[in-house]
Each structure stands twice: as structure tokens, then as C-alpha cells.
Amino acid sequence: MVGSALVRKLEGEGFSNLVLRTSKELDLTDQRAVATFFENEKPEYVFLAAAKVGGIVANNTFRADFLYENLMIQNNVIHQSYLHGVKKLLFLASSCIYPKMSPQPIKEEYLLSGKLEPTNEPYAIAKIAGVKMCENYNLQYGCNFISVMPTNLYGPNDNYDLNTSHVLPALLRKFHEVKIDHERTGHSKPVELWGTGEPRREFLHVDDLAEACYHLMQTYDGNISLNIGTGNDLSIKELSGIIRKIVGFKGEVIWNRDKPDGTPRKLLDVSRINSLGWSYSIELEEGITRVYKDHFLK
Template structure:
């Protein structure tokens, strides 16, 4: 990408979009276009078309999505499939209509079958049943991948799809009802420490294995792939390393400094038994993550304390 190129980052206020914007600015890209959801409703085809006609971006990072953890995915099933389908369909189609040079679409590791062999290879897409608790979200993301493939097939568009593993980092969502496991545990352990609670409850058995990638490493990978990758097939972005939820909880407990006990609520769902990405394709392209999990959790916790846990001051 030319340093003066006009780059639209959809979803710039989210964890992923904000990381992409930071990395673009660090790399010298200053002609960034952003819109909040109140300024531009990506679910509106008319609004999206007007925006693209007016702004005429050269490149698009499609990081806008309705996201959440197991509870949110399973509770707001209709919203998750509708909002995500509409946003990606409108942005991808407008990118084709208005001559965008290249688009990068961000999917999710939940697109892979629940019982797919581990680690998850890109070719496992659509080879089995999805995890039931988040299949509306997964189906929407699969549709986005297929849109990018189809627009490449029919119109020759340089649209690529990347599949990040579980993410965490700056500007994460710490709402206990709707967040993912890692930020939820950071908040739980912090509040338990502050309140002097004797224990913290973790959903499920603690046995599922998960892979976690620092969002700034994902952003680095996205910029790298925007410059180097132009294939039809999707590409995984992850670390290639996983950890049990129990091990994750113990790691966060140590970082936060909580000295109480862990309790596992086995009445709550575990979700997919294991989700580990095969990142050999990414490594062959020449990219590897930089931030190890312990270091990343420390960075995320410092961000949480500044933005979400700062004491309320009165005048």
C-alpha cells in the first residue's frame, strides 16, 4: 500500500479495528477513514453505498462485527446473524462497486467444525457441524469468506479473508455478560482482589483448550498480509500454541495478584473442546507473533486498570 493511500478501517473503535489503526499510523499511513456506528450504519446498504461513493477508499480493512462470548452468541442469535451478514455484505459489495484495490475481511476461528481435527487447517472449513452455541455468528462469517471468494471468482476483486484465533488486548470488552473468557477473567480476578473475595468462579470444567493472540500482533499480521497475500483461500492468524482454561485462569490470577481460590461451575457450557489454529501457512508467508501470553495479559491488565477500573473521583 502506498503511504498516501486512502484506507478505510471498518470497526475502528473495537479492539481489532483500533489495533489496526494504531499499526497503520505507526507505519506512516495517515490517510485513514473511519466512521462510528452512529455516523454510518453498516447494516444500511444505502448508507454504505453513499459513504463509498463519497470517500472512494483505496483499501478496506473489514473489522466491523457484532461479537461476544458464549453467552452473548447463544442469547442474541438473531442479532448476531443479521447484523454480521448485513455489515459484511454491504461493505464487500460496495468495495466491488466503487473500485477498492484490496479488501481484507476478518473472520473468526469459530467458522471451523466443532469436532474438526486439531490443529485447525484452512481446508477444514465446511467439513462438519458447527458449535451450536455460536453457529449464527459462524454462518455469517463463513458467508463473508464465500463472498470474498465469489467476488474474486466473478469480478477479479483482490479480496482476502483472514481467520484470527481468540483475541485479547487494548480496548477489549470487559462486560461479564457479553465478553470473551480472557477479559472476563481479568475483570473477575481484579474485582475479587479489590473486594477481598475468597474465591472466583470460572465457567465450565476448565478443561477446554484455547489459543490466544494479542490484538496488536493480529494487526501487524493484517498489514503484512495486505501487502504480501493475494490468494483466494483464507489464511489463519494465531500463535499455534494453546492452553487450558484452568491454566489461563491461574496465569491471570497470578498477573492480577488475586490470592483466593478457583471454583469451576460445571453447570455452565464448555463450548468447543479445543480450538488451536494451524498457522503453518502464515509462517510460510514469513509472519510470526511477537507477544507471548504472559506478557500480553500484563499489558491488557494495565489497560483494563486505566480504562475500566480507575477509581471514581469527585470534585
């Protein structure tokens, strides 16, 4: 999702010499393969968006995989970028690297100030390592490697698998499928959603993230990681109401309180990136409507 958004942005800005590989073409966990790629292609600028990602179920189920694969991807790409003299690298971390009970909104300096959310601790630890790699390659070797912490993302090419997806695409799929089933059978089933609906989340359209990354790649050379988000959040219950309206679902919603909520609140302080000349442009309801039409109604 993020990689394709970055490609759209770069192509829209007139860049044509893009060096791209799918995960099937290049295994970034393979040290030798990554070294060969850098030796052959000699990229000047690197956007490191590749990662093993998933929602609360995937993170908690495949804990070792999330830790190992993300560490390997980061270690290989960041180190080879140093060895081959990459002019600038942007590493995409995640807002989940902050402590579970972090003060709100979350400032960049709150990193490593408390315990992580247990369900996604392995993924968060891997991403923290990536942030610290960029920071320390800058300090030791004089590299220009920057890192960013995006909030929860959605948009084209999202993952809609109910076992591995994040909350927004999962809600879209659940409401849509129950609505279609009702239209086909005439039987109205309730939509079951996890937890209490009380946790609050912030959501950013991936095209806004691509705009932010492009802006920072051109203008920012600091060694402080930057939050990227909207600065606004809402409860999962409120989000479900927006999605319910967009989908046109008129049936019952049941909240399964036996399922985990995750972190109570995760709102990023975006004052630093705003001060650098970037702010989001796609409002949440507009963005979700666009995604729903493009993915489910075509």
C-alpha cells in the same frame, strides 16, 4: 479492539489518509448509508473488521441479531467495495467458523467439513458467508478480496462486560474485582468460573493481529483464507492460573460445571501464514500483564 489496533499500526507505518467512522457515525447494516459512504469517500483499501461480537452467553442469547447484523455488514461493505473498484479488501472472519470437532491443529481446508459449535452457530454462519463472498467476488469479478481467520484475541479496547465478553477479559475482570473487594472489606470470596476448565484455547494479542493484516495486505493476493494465531494453546484452567498470578489473587477458585464449556479445543494451524513471512511476537503472559496494567491499574 481490532479496528483501533489496525489504526495504530497504519499510523505507525506513516499512513495518514485514513477514512474512519464509528458505528454511531455510520450504520454498516444500512445499505443506502454504506453506498453513500463509498461514493463520497472512495476508499482504495478496506480492512473489514466491523462485526457484532461477543462471548458464549451473547452468542447464544442474541442468535438472530448476530446472524442478521453480521450478514448485513458484510454484504454491504463487500458489495460496495466491488462496485466502487476498491483495490484490495481484507475481511476478518473468526476461528469459530471451523467445525466443533475439527481435527487439531485446524487447517484452512477443514472449513465446512463438519457441524459447528451450536452456541455460536449463527455468528459462524455469517462469517463463513463473508469468507465465501470474498472468494466468489474474486472468481466472478476478478476482485482482490482476501479473508483471514484470527484465533481468540485480546488487547487494548477489549470488552470487559461479563455478559457479552470473551473468556480472557472476563477472567481478568472477575479476578480483579474479587481481589479489590477483599482489599476493601477484608472478606475473601471465591472466584466462580464457568465449566470444567478443560477446554483448550489459543490467544493472540490484537497488535500481533494488526501486524499480520498489514503484512498480508502488502504481500498476499491468493484466494485461500488464512489462519492467524500463535500455534500454541492452553487450557482455560491454565489460563486462569496465569491471570490469577498477574492479578495477585490468592483466594479460592470454584468451577461451575453446570455452565457450558463450548468447543473442546480450537488450535489453528498457522504454517501457511508463517511460510508467508509472518509469526507472532507477543507472548501470552507478557501481553496479559500489559493489558491488566493498562486497563485496571491506571
